[in-house]
Amino acid sequence: MDTDLQTEEFNHVQTAHCENGVTTALLRYHGLDFMTEPLAFGMGSGLFYIQIPFLTINNGPAISFRTMPGAIFKRTCKSLGVEVFRKKFSDPGKAQSFLNQKINDGVPVGCQVGVFHLTYFPKEYRFHFNAHNLIVYGRDDDNYLISDPIMEDVTTLSPEELSRVRFAQGPLAPKGHIYFPEKVGIITDELIRKGIVKGIKRNVRDMLNIPGSFAGVDGIRHTSNQIRKWRDKMGLKKASLYLGQIVRMQEEIGTGGGGFRFLYAAFLEESAAWLQDDRLMNISEDFTKAGDLWRASAIKMAGVYKGRLTEQKDFEEIADMLLNIRSVEKEAFQKLGKLNLGK
Amino acid sequence: MKKEDLPQEPGALSRLTRELCYVKNEEGKYETALSKGWDVKKDALDSAWDNVNDRVEEARKAVAKGEKSPVYYFMELRLMDLPVLSGYTGFFTFFIKRHFKPSVFKNLSDRKLEKYAAAFDVTVDELKNFKG
Numbered sequence: 001m002d003t004d005l006q007t008e009e010f011n012h013v014q015t016a017h018c019e020n021g022v023t024t025a026l027l028r029y030h031g032l033d034f035m036t037e038p039l040a041f042g043m044g045s046g047l048f049y050i051q052i053p054f055l056t057i058n059n060g061p062a063i064s065f066r067t068m069p070g071a072i073f074k075r076t077c078k079s080l081g082v083e084v085f086r087k088k089f090s091d092p093g094k095a096q097s098f099l100n101q102k103i104n105d106g107v108p109v110g111c112q113v114g115v116f117h118l119t120y121f122p123k124e125y126r127f128h129f130n131a132h133n134l135i136v137y138g139r140d141d142d143n144y145l146i147s148d149p150i151m152e153d154v155t156t157l158s159p160e161e162l163s164r165v166r167f168a169q170g171p172l173a174p175k176g177h178i179y180f181p182e183k184v185g186i187i188t189d190e191l192i193r194k195g196i197v198k199g200i201k202r203n204v205r206d207m208l209n210i211p212g213s214f215a216g217v218d219g220i221r222h223t224s225n226q227i228r229k230w231r232d233k234m235g236l237k238k239a240s241l242y243l244g245q246i247v248r249m250q251e252e253i254g255t256g257g258g259g260f261r262f263l264y265a266a267f268l269e270e271s272a273a274w275l276q277d278d279r280l281m282n283i284s285e286d287f288t289k290a291g292d293l294w295r296a297s298a299i300k301m302a303g304v305y306k307g308r309l310t311e312q313k314d315f316e317e318i319a320d321m322l323l324n325i326r327s328v329e330k331e332a333f334q335k336l337g338k339l340n341l342g343k
Numbered sequence: 344m345k346k347e348d349l350p351q352e353p354g355a356l357s358r359l360t361r362e363l364c365y366v367k368n369e370e371g372k373y374e375t376a377l378s379k380g381w382d383v384k385k386d387a388l389d390s391a392w393d394n395v396n397d398r399v400e401e402a403r404k405a406v407a408k409g410e411k412s413p414v415y416y417f418m419e420l421r422l423m424d425l426p427v428l429s430g431y432t433g434f435f436t437f438f439i440k441r442h443f444k445p446s447v448f449k450n451l452s453d454r455k456l457e458k459y460a461a462a463f464d465v466t467v468d469e470l471k472n473f474k475g
Contacts, residue, residue: 016363016375038365038373058422059394116422124355124388128427151360152377169430170423241394244387251384253362257344262365266373288367292344295383302383305390 010108010137012147012154013037016256016263017066018133020046021149022110023073025135027082029108030184034192042267043079043199044072047260048206049329050215051223058127060245063223065259067206069131069172073110073179075202079195080187086179092163095176099136102180103144108137112177114168120148120155125253130172136162150253189274196271197341204337207329217330224322231315239315243301251298258291261329265291279339286332290325297321346376354380354388395422407475412448414439416473417463431462 010029015021015037023040041047045067052062066072077084089095102109114130115121138145143156157165166176210216223246230239249259256263268284271277300318303309346366356362361377368374402419405411418428418439425436432439434455441447442455451459453467460467 014363016365058391059398059424060391120359122355122358124392127422128424150362153360170427171430173430241390244390247384247387248391251381252388253356257349257364257366257378262344262373266365269373284373288344295344298383302386306386 010135010147013149014152015149017041017046017254017260018149019069019072019131020044020263022133022135023076025147025149026108026110026181027077027080030082030181032080032082032184032187036270038263038267038270039196040076041072041260041263042203042271043195044075045199045203045206046072047203047264048215049217049219049259051219051226053214058245060242061223061226063246063249065250065255069112075199076195077181079198080191081185082181083183084179085182086177088174088178089176092167092176095166095178096159096163099144099178100139102178103136103139107180108135108147109178109180110135111162111166112174112179113162113165114170114174115165116168117161117164119157119161128168128170130168130170130174193274196274200271200336200339200341204333207333208337217326217333220322220326220329224319224326227315227319227322231312236310240305240307243318244305247298247301247305250294258294261287261291261294275341277339277341283332283335286328286335290328290332293321293325293328297325346374349376349378350381350383351379352382352385354382354385356380395419403475405475406473409445412443412445413470413473414448414459415443416475417459417465417470421463423462428462432458434458 011025013021013025013028015024017037020037020040023044024035024037027035027040048064048067050064055062074084087098089098099109099111110133112130113132113134114128115132116126116128118126118132134149135147136144137147140156143158144162146155146157148155166174168174207216213219213222227243230242251257251259265284265287268280268287272280272284297318300309300314300321304314304318344364344366346368349364349366357379361379363375364378365373366376399416399419402411402416406413406416418424423431425439428439429436434442442451456467456470460470463470
């Protein structure tokens with residue numbers, strides 16, 4: 001179709017997580033062919049754990065297995081010296097004309113969107129979650145061409161549909177947030193290696209040394225302690241729902257399985273090759289183990305919300321599984337911290 | 344997780360796409376593979392929806408009994424909570440809580456009703472005349 005306005009070189013990339021995917025696809029578009037999802041995730045120090053105290057989301061605990069939205073794109077670009085343009089809008093009309101201008105210029109852009117009104121998502125997945133990311137890479141007569149990184153194929157949205165999700169409201173409201181790499185310098189292997197080391201060190205710091213007991217490896221212990229109390233405190237039904245929410249945050253679309261731990265293990269495996277350092281392969285194994293343990297705990301939790309397991313001892317066992325995961329992850333990050341990878 | 348252990352148990356998402364996961368291949372190296380879903384997480388999502396449906400039904404009953412206004416019902420129906428509804432309407436949560444009272448709701452201005460109706464994707468008539 002001649003009328004199609006589309007950047008010729010843009011290639012859709014399917015990834016586990018949307019933000020990793022936007023980062024990977026946009027950087028590849030700008031010539032960084034080496035970029036992979038695990039590399040983007042690791043350079044951006046994506047692995048995390050936090051249970052935000054006194055906050056509930058969708059009537060369940062506010063738990064995240066990854067770092068805050070936007071951080072991965074920002075950090076990975078910064079590490080590689082890629083300058084980023086970003087803008088938010090209060091007026092949907094202006095947001096749309098800015099987008100049109102970029103598309104006319106042939107620039108694929110990342111957009112933050114809410115999923116509640118995202119028409120191509122199955123209804124069962126449309127909660128009020130406002131930190132989803134997708135790429136707009138072109139336009140035909142009626143629709144925008146959309147590359148949603150969690151999907152196998154590209155899709156489309158009408159201008160009304162796109163505007164609605166870009167201006168979803170509530171916590172983390174996107175406000176038409178649009179972003180893309182603006183200027184890419186020369187990227188040497190040395191720069192990539194530095195970025196990897198920096199990503200690892202920052203992740204070690206975030207998981208081991210973050211103050212307070214709600215985040216990092218200590219956050220896992222915090223949740224473990226909570227789980228022991230949930231059944232008595234709020235009853236079996238609500239406690240089951242809470243466990244269900246943990247499993248969804250951990251295993252749902254976007255995590256790559258095992259609460260992003262397999263993704264991090266894949267990153268360390270890639271890093272071992274970049275840095276020519278086999279020690280990273282061994283630590284990668286530790287994170288594979290952590291991911292497997294998270295999945296084992298999910299199976300146990302499913303026993304509760306399916307109504308098969310109902311006793312306090314089941315909650316105790318789940319809490320113990322989480323304590324075990326904490327010690328595996330703590331040890332793995334301590335090993336990473338002692339590697340002396342250079343500056 | 345080994346590649347051969349990757350579950351292929353279709354859930355709601357499989358209508359849209361298979362999802363990408365990181366698995367170990369025969370040589371013990373990581374690669375990506377596509378999964379149709381996993382019953383463990385499907386059941387978690389199902390139980391979240393059972394809870395949503397229970398809450399909507401309770402809200403409907405509360406409106407029918409005259410304890411709550413339609414604002415409360417539609418908030419639950421659209422999976423919203425106070426911060427989300429506040430975002431869509433521009434009303435402070437304190438006022439929204441007041442609007443849950445049938446006696447206060449009955450005297451709401453058309454302008455306010457229109458904001459709620461837009462947030463809930465219904466007409467003002469549907470909102471006003473919802474009896475539970």
